[in-house]
Amino acid sequence: MVDPVAPTAEVKFRSDITVELVKATAADSDVAFAARVSTAGERSLDSVDADPASAAGLIRYLMRERHGSPFEHSVMTFYVQAPIFVWREHMRHRVASYNEESGRYRVLDPVFYVPGVDRRLVQQGKPGAYEFVEGTREQYELTNAAMRESVTQAYGAYVRMLDAGVAREVARMVLPVSIYSSAYVTMNARALMNFLSLRRKDDDSTFPSYPQREIEMVAERYEEEWSRLMPLTHAAFVAAGRVSP
Ligand SMILES: Cc1cc2nc3c(=O)[nH]c(=O)nc-3n(C[C@H](O)[C@H](O)[C@H](O)COP(=O)(O)OP(=O)(O)OC[C@H]3O[C@@H](n4cnc5c(N)ncnc54)[C@H](O)[C@@H]3O)c2cc1C
Numbered sequence: 001m002v003d004p005v006a007p008t009a010e011v012k013f014r015s016d017i018t019v020e021l022v023k024a025t026a027a028d029s030d031v032a033f034a035a036r037v038s039t040a041g042e043r044s045l046d047s048v049d050a051d052p053a054s055a056a057g058l059i060r061y062l063m064r065e066r067h068g069s070p071f072e073h074s075v076m077t078f079y080v081q082a083p084i085f086v087w088r089e090h091m092r093h094r095v096a097s098y099n100e101e102s103g104r105y106r107v108l109d110p111v112f113y114v115p116g117v118d119r120r121l122v123q124q125g126k127p128g129a130y131e132f133v134e135g136t137r138e139q140y141e142l143t144n145a146a147m148r149e150s151v152t153q154a155y156g157a158y159v160r161m162l163d164a165g166v167a168r169e170v171a172r173m174v175l176p177v178s179i180y181s182s183a184y185v186t187m188n189a190r191a192l193m194n195f196l197s198l199r200r201k202d203d204d205s206t207f208p209s210y211p212q213r214e215i216e217m218v219a220e221r222y223e224e225e226w227s228r229l230m231p232l233t234h235a236a237f238v239a240a241g242r243v244s245p
Helices: 028-047 052-064 069-073 084-090 136-161 169-175 189-199 215-231 231-239
Strands: 012-014 018-025 075-083 097-100 110-113 120-123 131-133 178-189
Touching: 018 215, 028 052, 028 069, 028 120, 028 231, 052 231, 069 178, 069 189, 075 084, 075 215, 084 215, 110 136, 110 178, 131 231, 136 169, 178 189, 189 215, 189 231, 215 231
Parallel strands: 012 110
Antiparallel strands: 018 075, 075 178, 097 178, 120 131
């Protein structure tokens, strides 16, 4: 038996990404105490908040000299809803833990990504340093209409196969990569900095990167949450040209 699926299941379209901070043990003081154990031994935990200015200096030094391991003691878990094409890029980041919803054990919801009106549609420039510019109104309308038509047709085929008793893991093969999936992502601050250095475009970076806009939307939300949790570390990361330690 397959899960019941309403044949008229309404296909929904989104142009945004959900990122929620679920839990965190992440603080600038984690970095300071981890680094100070090398000179203060087991007493380093006593001095976490003793001298905030010196902690800021220490964090800047660690970042500049790329002493990365003290940043690994701060850990964040995010709940993310994003299209599959974003997950394909995200999961290339191996220094993270993932648990994702299953297309084998549950019927996938008919929720698909379409570019919003502010999503630049036209690519210019050379590989590795593309620039994206506004499309025309016609290009936007064509993109929007073609995506809506194609995914509605694909999801209809998915439902027909499920209703005919075909396994979920087979029926899903017809679905496009714009379908949303959800997962928990746990990363430490060092891995997160690596992610941010690669998945946000910032021309002031020492090594500018040119990520796809939709994964950059995930990175923007991660950075927003992380900078709130670890403001000194975030400031040191930016000051060091957004180079991951
Ligand atoms: C703009 C852009 C374009 C890209 N284009 C492509 C593409 O066309 N094709 C493609 O296949 N990928 C592409 N990628 C993916 C990219 O090559 C990386 O796989 C991805 O960014 C993850 O980076 P990472 O390996 O540093 O992260 P993580 O896997 O999280 O690794 C973090 C760090 O751990 C170390 N590490 C992890 N695993 C190993 C290992 N096995 N051996 C040695 N050190 C390791 C490295 O220092 C690494 O930087 C692209 C990425 C970006 C940002």
